[in-house]
Amino acid sequence: MILTIHRGAKEIGGSCIELQSDNSIILIDFGLPLVDENKEQVNSRKIITQTKEALLKKGFLHRIHGLYENEPPLINSILLSHPHQDHYGLLSYINPKIPVYMSKGCKELIEVSYYFRQTNYDLGNIKTVRAWKPFKKGNFTITPYLVDHSGFDALAYLIEAEGKRIFYSGDFRGHGRKKILFDNLLKHPPRNIDYLILEGSMIGRDRGKYNTESDIEKELINIFKDEEKLFFVACSSQNIDRLVSVYRACLKTKRTFVIDPYTAFVLDKLKIVSPKIPQHNNWNNIKIFFVPNSYTDRMAEDKSLYKFKASKISFEEIQDSRNKMAIKDAYLTRTIFGNKKALIDTELIYSLWEGYLDDVKPFWENHRVPIVQVHTSGHAYVEELQSFVKAVKPKHIIPNHTFYPEKYLELFGNNVMLLKDKQPVVL
Ligand SMILES: [Zn+2]
Numbered sequence: 001m002i003l004t005i006h007r008g009a010k011e012i013g014g015s016c017i018e019l020q021s022d023n024s025i026i027l028i029d030f031g032l033p034l035v036d037e038n039k040e041q042v043n044s045r046k047i048i049t050q051t052k053e054a055l056l057k058k059g060f061l062h063r064i065h066g067l068y069e070n071e072p073p074l075i076n077s078i079l080l081s082h083p084h085q086d087h088y089g090l091l092s093y094i095n096p097k098i099p100v101y102m103s104k105g106c107k108e109l110i111e112v113s114y115y116f117r118q119t120n121y122d123l124g125n126i127k128t129v130r131a132w133k134p135f136k137k138g139n140f141t142i143t144p145y146l147v148d149h150s151g152f153d154a155l156a157y158l159i160e161a162e163g164k165r166i167f168y169s170g171d172f173r174g175h176g177r178k179k180i181l182f183d184n185l186l187k188h189p190p191r192n193i194d195y196l197i198l199e200g201s202m203i204g205r206d207r208g209k210y211n212t213e214s215d216i217e218k219e220l221i222n223i224f225k226d227e228e229k230l231f232f233v234a235c236s237s238q239n240i241d242r243l244v245s246v247y248r249a250c251l252k253t254k255r256t257f258v259i260d261p262y263t264a265f266v267l268d269k270l271k272i273v274s275p276k277i278p279q280h281n282n283w284n285n286i287k288i289f290f291v292p293n294s295y296t297d298r299m300a301e302d303k304s305l306y307k308f309k310a311s312k313i314s315f316e317e318i319q320d321s322r323n324k325m326a327i328k329d330a331y332l333t334r335t336i337f338g339n340k341k342a343l344i345d346t347e348l349i350y351s352l353w354e355g356y357l358d359d360v361k362p363f364w365e366n367h368r369v370p371i372v373q374v375h376t377s378g379h380a381y382v383e384e385l386q387s388f389v390k391a392v393k394p395k396h397i398i399p400n401h402t403f404y405p406e407k408y409l410e411l412f413g414n415n416v417m418l419l420k421d422k423q424p425v426v427l
Helices: 051-059 104-119 181-186 211-225 242-254 261-270 294-301 304-311 315-320 331-339 354-368 380-393 407-412
Strands: 002-007 014-023 025-027 077-079 099-102 125-128 135-137 139-147 154-163 164-168 195-199 230-234 257-259 286-288 325-328 345-350 372-373 398-399
Touching: 002 181, 002 242, 002 398, 014 154, 025 139, 025 154, 051 099, 077 195, 099 345, 104 125, 104 261, 104 294, 154 286, 181 380, 211 242, 211 345, 230 331, 230 372, 230 398, 242 257, 261 294, 261 304, 294 304, 325 380, 331 407, 354 372, 380 407
Parallel strands: 025 077, 077 099, 099 125, 164 195, 195 398, 230 325, 230 345, 257 286, 257 325, 345 372
Antiparallel strands: 002 014, 014 025, 135 139, 139 154, 154 164
């Protein structure tokens, strides 16, 4: 069997791994790069508007024979781990005949992204898989494992062929709302793993102040108890764990969680995956502020916006009971409140990766709004990675999705295989 890491051996983003056994070839993830060859951040929006030829030339797309249109489709299938752009973002360039396997939640969220991007891309031949149900693709037997991650319904994969067992961790952690999945993995790890392809996003990174997603909820409850303030919460509309934490903290402090139509759309899409996900029409303390941005326009265009009409809340209604509200931050929402001089006695809860904070800081500082950071990582801490490795006892560890592959040697011992991007190795 031959393994090629096309991208990800020494960086976070652009994940793509190829496994070949005779004529069977599978790819795992097909992500958008986050950095260029000089580790400078790339603008992902600028990448996805370029042609396939341009991206192949720049090395953002991989020269994999049989992957693109106008070639015989030689790739048996693509496995996606989860719905984060750095794991699926280049999918629209592949031959749509190639089947792409993913979880149901992953499919829903990818569809959301394509819907708002309004492109005519063929979404390809999407097939959904169920956790812990093995399936066969050519020489490969593939078993998806449901894992805890900030990306919804994330999967790791056990891949078997030629008597070898490979475990691809995808992105995962042990401190989110699905922590139990990680605990169970430690208790019942995949056995006899020859090669563990292990993400290491948090290696070399500060772990921050809050350990777990339930710490986040507790901290938000403490903050929301302050009854003299309106809170803005900056968080991702696709980080469902975090939305649930904010929602539950609102519920426990009798606040209304005001979301935008885009976030409502995401939650509504995911209700078929999990009935526990908060919905605007099932819970009294969720309201929707129809912020006039491009997402809302898109929904108005095909009338999907009207579904949310009954939960609509106006600027004046928010202002009337501002001390009982927490608003999900969005660019135009904060601009509207700023223009109407409605940001006095307001606080921003910044609940995203701190790398993005500098973009919004000037706005809030201009309006003299204090910022409190409440965030926990979507990725496993070093200690979690170490306990996972200890439980699995793999014969070899292959660093992936990390900026510090060489650190694996000191963290996990000498069975680490340091590979280079695009260099095939025989397993
Ligand atoms: Zn991820």
